[in-house]
Amino acid sequence: xxxxxxxxxxxxxxxxxxxxxxxxxxxxxxxxxxxxxxxxxxxxxxxxxxxxxxxxxxxxxxxxxxxxxxxxxxxxxxxxxxxxxxxxx
Numbered sequence: 001x002x003x004x005x006x007x008x009x010x011x012x013x014x015x016x017x018x019x020x021x022x023x024x025x026x027x028x029x030x031x032x033x034x035x036x037x038x039x040x041x042x043x044x045x046x047x048x049x050x051x052x053x054x055x056x057x058x059x060x061x062x063x064x065x066x067x068x069x070x071x072x073x074x075x076x077x078x079x080x081x082x083x084x085x086x087x088x089x
Contacts (some may be wrong), residue, residue, distance in 0.1 A: 003009050007046075012054040020051030021061040023069070 011020060026032060036084060044051040062068060 001035050001039045002043075005036060005043055007021045008036070008040055008045050008059065009050045009054050012058075013049065016053070018058065020059045021068075022059065023066075025064050027061040028064050 008020060013018065022033065022036065037059065040056055040059070041056060044054055044056075
């Protein structure tokens with residue numbers, strides 16, 4: 001879990017997201033989110049930089065039946081189609 005928590009910290013420090021969403025079935029597995037948050041807290045306790053930039057209140061879990069993946073894929077497909085039309089001219 002350490003490496004996932006380290007990735008969460010890196011995302012916050014690099015991109016400063018308003019919200020970081022953990023998705024997929026694994027995110028809702030019993031105890032997963034709590035263990036992740038414990039690992040994030042452990043890193044924050046050991047690093048003043050992580051403690052400054054990582055806001056655990058901005059980390060959430062996406063419900064497994066949420067259609068965000070499908071909606072995101074449609075948005076990306078739309079952007080790709082627009083780019084292709086622009087490139088073709």
